[in-house]
Amino acid sequence: MKNTINRCAWVNLMNPRYVQYHDTEWGIPQHLDQMLFELLILEGFQAGLSWECVLNKRESFRAAYDGFDVEKVSGYGEEKIRALLFDPGIIRNKLKVTASVTNAKVFMQIQAEYGSFDAYIWGFTNGEVIHESYDTRTTSPLSDLISKDLKKRGMKFVGSTVIYSYLQA
Numbered sequence: 001m002k003n004t005i006n007r008c009a010w011v012n013l014m015n016p017r018y019v020q021y022h023d024t025e026w027g028i029p030q031h032l033d034q035m036l037f038e039l040l041i042l043e044g045f046q047a048g049l050s051w052e053c054v055l056n057k058r059e060s061f062r063a064a065y066d067g068f069d070v071e072k073v074s075g076y077g078e079e080k081i082r083a084l085l086f087d088p089g090i091i092r093n094k095l096k097v098t099a100s101v102t103n104a105k106v107f108m109q110i111q112a113e114y115g116s117f118d119a120y121i122w123g124f125t126n127g128e129v130i131h132e133s134y135d136t137r138t139t140s141p142l143s144d145l146i147s148k149d150l151k152k153r154g155m156k157f158v159g160s161t162v163i164y165s166y167l168q169a
Contacts, residue, residue: 058088
């Protein structure tokens, strides 16, 4: 008997990257700060766009953003930001690019305060995975709370819808 995978209706079955992401990453608890940083930055770039668009550019983002090394990204200056804005492999939105550098700095401040970003983000649920039925929801009380806290700390492009998507990822 063949093993079948139940996929969400939003998955574009014609896009192998999207199928791979859905089947091997989406909804699986993540605890590595480097991956949590990558997803946070990518979700910020998704604002106003589709996740599929961002996912299709993921490898280019990884190359352009030094493998999402948070220390390197936090130190990006005007020259690197200008280079990112001219990189055709990524989304070249100046506000999002500059926000990614700011967010890297805040991410590192959170790591220093909590010992890891993982401890911070999972602290909102006491380390528990929250299961919700799939519907057309785009925010939740939890994403509202985390978004408010991240904004208070100085992060950008971390509205409740972005954070809701981030938590699902």
